[in-house]
Amino acid sequence: MRAAVLHEVGAPLSIESGLRGADLAPSQVRLRVDASGVCHSDLSVANGSTPMPLPMILGHEAVGTVIEVGRDVGKVRVGDRVITSFTPACGACWFCVRDMTNLCESIPTAERSVAVRAHTPSGDGLHAMAGLGAFADELIAEETMAVPVRSDRPAAQLALIGCGVATGVGAALNTARVAPGATVAVFGCGGVGQAIVQGARIAGAARIIAVDPVPLKRQTAHALGATESLDPSTGDVPARLVELTDGRGVDYAFEAAGVPQLILDSFNATRRGGAVVVVGMHPATATVTFPAAALFASERKILGCMYGSTQVRRDFPRLVSLADAGRLDLESLVSREIQLNEVNDAFRAMQAGEVIRSVIV
Numbered sequence: 005m006r007a008a009v010l011h012e013v014g015a016p017l018s019i020e021s022g023l024r025g026a027d028l029a030p031s032q033v034r035l036r037v038d039a040s041g042v043c044h045s046d047l048s049v050a051n052g053s054t055p056m057p058l059p060m061i062l063g064h065e066a067v068g069t070v071i072e073v074g075r076d077v078g079k080v081r082v083g084d085r086v087i088t089s090f091t092p093a094c095g096a097c098w099f100c101v102r103d104m105t106n107l108c109e110s111i112p113t114a115e116r117s118v119a120v121r122a123h124t125p126s127g128d129g130l131h132a133m134a135g136l137g138a139f140a141d142e143l144i145a146e147e148t149m150a151v152p153v154r155s156d157r158p159a160a161q162l163a164l165i166g167c168g169v170a171t172g173v174g175a176a177l178n179t180a181r182v183a184p185g186a187t188v189a190v191f192g193c194g195g196v197g198q199a200i201v202q203g204a205r206i207a208g209a210a211r212i213i214a215v216d217p218v219p220l221k222r223q224t225a226h227a228l229g230a231t232e233s234l235d236p237s238t239g240d241v242p243a244r245l246v247e248l249t250d251g252r253g254v255d256y257a258f259e260a261a262g263v264p265q266l267i268l269d270s271f272n273a274t275r276r277g278g279a280v281v282v283v284g285m286h287p288a289t290a291t292v293t294f295p296a297a298a299l300f301a302s303e304r305k306i307l308g309c310m311y312g313s314t315q316v317r318r319d320f321p322r323l324v325s326l327a328d329a330g331r332l333d334l335e336s337l338v339s340r341e342i343q344l345n346e347v348n349d350a351f352r353a354m355q356a357g358e359v360i361r362s363v364i365v
Contacts, residue, residue: 007061007140008347013052016348022125025142030076032144035068039159040138042350042362043167045285053287060131063138064090065167067159077147084152087166089316090134092148106311151320160341160363161334165323172199174312175283176207180256184208189245189254192261193221195361200258205229215241218357242272258283264290276302283309341365
């Protein structure tokens, strides 16, 4: 099989052929990868912001077809179309039985399982990002990380549900529980931010204000439900958001860029009693300092958001249904469909602000 492999932080991914997938464990499934989104989290591993063991097959946002199952697998069958989850959902641990499968206790085990998912022709092992390694012709996943869906939608659209769409829509519907008629600001309108915009629209927000320096992203946000937009290069965004809301601030501010300063901007843009939702993936060493008195006196809430508080077996089919009903636009999120050997250019396009999502098909 072929895969895009990261050998060194900061170096281009190497497109390698003749790789051999690892033997299947009893609890695992093997997928033919039909599409994989190129996500900012992949770039974070490639540039070293999120350290991981190398060499590694990147990619974690995928849809595929099951071609082999381990002997203990019971929920997934050969031929099933599945969307991958980058976190497992065992269904039995303390968190899973309390509707917090995004915090499943088996996540540390899954992180350690990046050890080997494929081998080079010489026998060297290759790690797999998030225990998946979706920038490849095939991948191996734990059964707890593969969710069957029934849909004829293009693979390039379904793949995005596995990370960006579930995270963004879930941030609005699950984590923040945006109230009908609310005012929402979204800081950072890449793939996840665009999904937050749509989640807020689906929830019934009255005003959705997209904040991003890139014209393409502001334009796309308007097409997907934003009522207004701001270019942060033209002034003090928190002050402008407060001004736009009669001096109060927005009800909900979502930070979706992984930039610590934007958490503070979100806080300063939010009204008393409002909520700041931290959705972006931040460097492990980043810190943010808040004025304690303001937290106490204003009752602002700061909500961490892991994977949009997504319950994958409930939410993946629900997101497919919303798309099929025309309420969730997946097509507009796919800027480019590319081949595996174009993945390095996809990283360049992401950094240049040329795309919402490139998808390997």
